[in-house]
Amino acid sequence: MKGMSIMKTLSLNYSIPWCSKVVLLGCCLMGWIFLNAHAHSNQGDEKARVRIGLNYFKIAEDSCYLTVKVLTKPDRKYIPVSGVIINLFLNEQTKSGMMGNITTDKEGLGTFILPDKFYTALDTLITLKFMARLNNDPSFQDKLTTVEIKDASMVISYDEDSLREVKVKLLEKDSSDRGTPVEGADIKFYVQRLFSLLPIGNDNNFTDAEGEVTFNLPSDLPGDGEGNLELFIKLEDDDDYGNIVFSNTLPWESDWITVKNTFDERTMWSPRDRTPYFLWIFPNLILLAVWGVIFYLIIQLMKIYKGTI
Amino acid sequence: METTIEKQQNNKARILVEQLLPKHFSTIGKIWVGILILICLVGGFAYYRQLRYGLVVTAMRDYASWGIYISNFVFFVAISLVGSLVTAILRLSHVKWSTPLTRIAEIIAVAAIILAAVSIIVDMGRPDRFLYILLYARLQSPIIWDVLVIFAYLVISLLLLYIPLLPDLAILTKRMENASGLQKRIYGILSINWKGTPGQFRTIEKSVNVLCIMIIPVALGIHTVTSWLFATTYRPGWDSTNFGPYFVSGAFMVGAAAVIVAMYVLVRYYSLSEYITHKHFNQMGKLLVLLSLIYLYFNINEYLSPAYKMKTSEALHLKELFSGEFSSIFWGVQILGMVVPILVLMFNMGRKPLPMFIISILVVVGAWFKRYLIVVPTLLHPFLPIQNEPEEWKHYFPSWEEWSIAMATMAAAMLIITFLVRLFPVIPIYETAKERGIKLQ
Numbered sequence A: 001m002k003g004m005s006i007m008k009t010l011s012l013n014y015s016i017p018w019c020s021k022v023v024l025l026g027c028c029l030m031g032w033i034f035l036n037a038h039a040h041s042n043q044g045d046e047k048a049r050v051r052i053g054l055n056y057f058k059i060a061e062d063s064c065y066l067t068v069k070v071l072t073k074p075d076r077k078y079i080p081v082s083g084v085i086i087n088l089f090l091n092e093q094t095k096s097g098m099m100g101n102i103t104t105d106k107e108g109l110g111t112f113i114l115p116d117k118f119y120t121a122l123d124t125l126i127t128l129k130f131m132a133r134l135n136n137d138p139s140f141q142d143k144l145t146t147v148e149i150k151d152a153s154m155v156i157s158y159d160e161d162s163l164r165e166v167k168v169k170l171l172e173k174d175s176s177d178r179g180t181p182v183e184g185a186d187i188k189f190y191v192q193r194l195f196s197l198l199p200i201g202n203d204n205n206f207t208d209a210e211g212e213v214t215f216n217l218p219s220d221l222p223g224d225g226e227g228n229l230e231l232f233i234k235l236e237d238d239d240d241y242g243n244i245v246f247s248n249t250l251p252w253e254s255d256w257i258t259v260k261n262t263f264d265e266r267t268m269w270s271p272r273d274r275t276p277y278f279l280w281i282f283p284n285l286i287l288l289a290v291w292g293v294i295f296y297l298i299i300q301l302m303k304i305y306k307g308t309i
Numbered sequence B: 001m002e003t004t005i006e007k008q009q010n011n012k013a014r015i016l017v018e019q020l021l022p023k024h025f026s027t028i029g030k031i032w033v034g035i036l037i038l039i040c041l042v043g044g045f046a047y048y049r050q051l052r053y054g055l056v057v058t059a060m061r062d063y064a065s066w067g068i069y070i071s072n073f074v075f076f077v078a079i080s081l082v083g084s085l086v087t088a089i090l091r092l093s094h095v096k097w098s099t100p101l102t103r104i105a106e107i108i109a110v111a112a113i114i115l116a117a118v119s120i121i122v123d124m125g126r127p128d129r130f131l132y133i134l135l136y137a138r139l140q141s142p143i144i145w146d147v148l149v150i151f152a153y154l155v156i157s158l159l160l161l162y163i164p165l166l167p168d169l170a171i172l173t174k175r176m177e178n179a180s181g182l183q184k185r186i187y188g189i190l191s192i193n194w195k196g197t198p199g200q201f202r203t204i205e206k207s208v209n210v211l212c213i214m215i216i217p218v219a220l221g222i223h224t225v226t227s228w229l230f231a232t233t234y235r236p237g238w239d240s241t242n243f244g245p246y247f248v249s250g251a252f253m254v255g256a257a258a259v260i261v262a263m264y265v266l267v268r269y270y271s272l273s274e275y276i277t278h279k280h281f282n283q284m285g286k287l288l289v290l291l292s293l294i295y296l297y298f299n300i301n302e303y304l305s306p307a308y309k310m311k312t313s314e315a316l317h318l319k320e321l322f323s324g325e326f327s328s329i330f331w332g333v334q335i336l337g338m339v340v341p342i343l344v345l346m347f348n349m350g351r352k353p354l355p356m357f358i359i360s361i362l363v364v365v366g367a368w369f370k371r372y373l374i375v376v377p378t379l380l381h382p383f384l385p386i387q388n389e390p391e392e393w394k395h396y397f398p399s400w401e402e403w404s405i406a407m408a409t410m411a412a413a414m415l416i417i418t419f420l421v422r423l424f425p426v427i428p429i430y431e432t433a434k435e436r437g438i439k440l441q
Helices: A002-014 A018-045 A116-124 A277-306 B004-020 B027-053 B068-080 B082-092 B096-123 B127-135 B142-175 B181-190 B198-231 B243-270 B278-309 B312-322 B327-345 B353-380 B400-423 B429-436
Strands: A050-059 A063-072 A085-090 A098-103 A109-113 A127-134 A143-150 A152-158 A165-172 A187-192 A197-200 A212-216 A228-238 A242-251
Touching: A050 A127, A050 A143, A063 A085, A063 A127, A098 A109, A152 A228, A152 A242, A165 A187, A165 A228, A187 A212, A277 B142, A277 B198, B004 B429, B027 B400, B068 B082, B068 B096, B068 B142, B068 B198, B068 B243, B068 B353, B068 B400, B082 B096, B082 B142, B082 B198, B082 B243, B096 B127, B096 B142, B096 B243, B096 B278, B096 B400, B096 B429, B127 B142, B142 B181, B142 B198, B142 B429, B198 B243, B198 B353, B243 B278, B243 B353, B243 B400, B278 B312, B278 B327, B278 B353, B312 B327, B312 B353, B327 B353
Parallel strands: A050 A242
Antiparallel strands: A050 A063, A063 A109, A085 A098, A085 A127, A127 A143, A152 A165, A165 A212, A187 A197, A187 A228, A228 A242
16 A cells, blocks of 8 residues: 555655646648648659650651650659750850750640751761750659661662662761761661551561662552552651651652442342342342242132132 | 020120130239339430430440440340240240240230330430431341341231231120220221131131241341341450350240240130140240250350360350359349259249249349350450540449339230230130131121
């Protein structure tokens, strides 16, 4: 009993007063609220990261353009970012190097045709350095993507007699006028069809040490209504040279496939006066047989009516 | 001087004729006819709205362009096959017990095939366009084959109902003293001077045999061609070579069930238990089990092999049936409309009149929903989805006009059956007397 009494006295002596407990609890609560609010405000301020894809396209020797694709990954899955402004530069992020701006569409895509004033630079430079920059966007972090392209060109020649054989030579621009042959580049061949490009030939057509690849166009390819064939030769997504596209309309002398005109024939899809004979004969025979019996029975009934049976 | 045997014969003949003569409507009969007419009137109003405003009053759109009208059409075609089953197949197989059921079966067949044709015209929206089918018919189209075979089947069914009726019509002309003037005139016209000479009896005997032989291929044709309306269309669930026998077996099953329902009602309200006995129910029950088993077999064929493969193009349709939007109807039809009838009717207790009546109603209702399942879900899942359609067009639930018109066609079919039963002996008098060795004067 004495021991218990001492413990009670001690606990009373060392316990925290209730008002202190309330203050302590209030402080903890406020601290928690503050920390939470801060964390939330930090979350709200945090900008999403983006990924910018930049591709260079050279259309024969005529024009060049860049494509930009902006993606973000909020939940383990990339989604396109629309409506953001991307600044595009050539070689340096300066006013003189700035080519222009594009705004991405709902697919996160943007296409930029290089202005004429930059073609002089393109003609003289051996290596082109393109930059796509997202800067000061309220929702997304700043991002810079750079692509370095070695300028190259395609030289196309055909078998003069038949046009069925096409030789492609890929040359990298160098200080000389001739250019350096590019070995091991994968050249793709397509022909224009009604809705899209049709790949033809093998999956891989690599250039040799001379930078050349020879391709035999299939002779059974139909041309268009005027007997022409629109051929596309492409170097696609190359790490060094980007995309080079060459197209040419060949006098193919092979007309498009003419669908056999069955208008005057007896087919399943003809009008009723051109029903196929078998479909005319057999149902009518069946009808004759069935209705013949029916009429025979009706005649029997008529005979009963007339009292002749 | 009449001998005692002659007196007994005459007495038996009199009782037989009196029992089998058509009877006036009782109060229940009048209420029944009143309800059917009311349903027809509501359906008529709905059809007036459809004619006035067009098919837009239905829920049919680009996806479900065939709705319950076509389900109804297939259902009626199926029911109509019972005429060939009970009258022709059983007659040619020398099955004697089916004699009291032949006229019921033929009446049901005639009513069903008339309403099948009506359902097609209702589905056309513009009934005047039906003339174009005849004027500009292309024999390449299965729809034309269907029109031709339906018309031929209707005429054959009418003849098969009418020709065996001739001796009974002569009896009615003589014995129906309490018939109205109009009724007597109808009997007089329809009996076409029937005198009952041996030559006339030989003629109708021969005619009925010819009809029984001819109606079987035409009946198989009508439902096979109906199945081809679907099978010749490239869609999931319809792209099947199994469809002809699948439809025919289902039709025989529902037709047999419809006859059982009619048998029960006639026995109950027309006191025909002496002519339609437990033996008839028992035999029809066995027949229904057999037909249900055959139909079950075709159902397994129809669903199991595509479900085993689950081709992408078919998968959506099958999943909608097995576990999706239509799963409750699908499993309800398979279990209540097929498995349960087989299980119940396999036992003697199940083949008593009342259980058979209930089971047959389940089969008939299940058969209607089965046709709905054949028509609608397939249309909602085409191989090539339609582009830029409003979301609601991808689902189908019939509008009140469609329900009313469909119910009215049902009511009209029952009304035709009711009036034919009111007008003519539902059990052949002459044939029954002949079978029982009773000589009618």
